[in-house]
Amino acid sequence: MDVANATVFITGANRGLGLAFAREARRRGATKIYAGMRNTGGFDEPGLVPVRIDVTDPATIAAAAEIAADTTLLINNAGIAALIDGPLAVDVEEQSKHMFDTNYHGVIRVTRAFEPVLAAKPSAAIVNVLSDIVWLPRPYLTPYAASKAAVWSYTNQLRFHLRDSGIHVLGLHVGFMDTDLTNGIDVPKAGPEDVARQTYDALGAGKSEIMADTGTILLKSTLADEVPGYIAPPPGLF
Ligand SMILES: NC(=O)c1ccc[n+]([C@@H]2O[C@H](COP(=O)([O-])OP(=O)(O)OC[C@H]3O[C@@H](n4cnc5c(N)ncnc54)[C@H](OP(=O)(O)O)[C@@H]3O)[C@@H](O)[C@H]2O)c1
Secondary structure (H helix, E strand, O other), rough: OOOHHEEEEOOOOOOOOHHHHHHHHHHHOOOOEEEEEEOOOOOOOOOOOEEEEOOOOHHHHHHHHHHHHOEEEEOOOOOOOOOOOOOOOOOOOOHHHHHHHHHHHHHHHHHHHOOOOOOOOOEEEEEOOOOOOHHOOOHHHHHHHHHHHHHHHHHHHHHHHOOOOOOOEEEOOOOOOOOOOHHOOOOOOOOOHHHHHHHHHHOOOOOOOOEOHHHHHHHHOOOOOOOOOOOOOOOOOO
């Protein structure tokens, strides 16, 4: 799918990667860009149409799908993360429920609401924002990692399920990006603008999956090794 001919709906588009997706879609001349966000108050960017959506609130999702019924490209971008003390932390269960509600169930809710909208178009696509964390052990991100691994699995089931429907499904995997989500984590980070560009290029090329930084490319390349990167991360990735 060429973004230039798309009507795009992006969740979590008020900042971070979501805003980068919206601006890059505008730069590429997308037909219309719905910027989904929890709080539309004060959001004012030329060419972006703010739409209220909280991915944990089915009523706002249904309303958004009705407002944006001309959508041809859905980007499930909204997400949250939290740092904890590891897989045995006292708050691991509570945080996992919280992460899953947004990062996993949120994607399912929005996808189910928009699927009839997309299915009515001759050509449509869904981009799910995933992460290198689906493979990389980072114990302090345990609940986040589990939620992203779940949505990676959902993405694969969805792609296969929709394979004859005209709705293309693209999974985006990326490591640390320079957004609010990684404030306080002092590591090299990819630029969200570059990630948005690569994602739209991959969509245009008809790809089903994109690794948007060198660390994630390297990590994925180890998956068939006898000792893959999720057991022994390549040097520099951990
Ligand atoms: N940053 C990274 O290193 C990194 C790496 C890999 C993948 N990702 C993924 O990239 C995506 C975007 O993250 P980001 O880095 O841009 O983080 P961010 O700057 O913290 O932005 C997160 C966005 O998600 C929105 N959001 C959170 N909960 C929501 C909800 N219940 N309903 C609707 N919107 C909600 C936020 O809205 P509010 O402003 O209302 O909070 C915000 O717009 C996420 O899926 C994240 O997991 C990030």
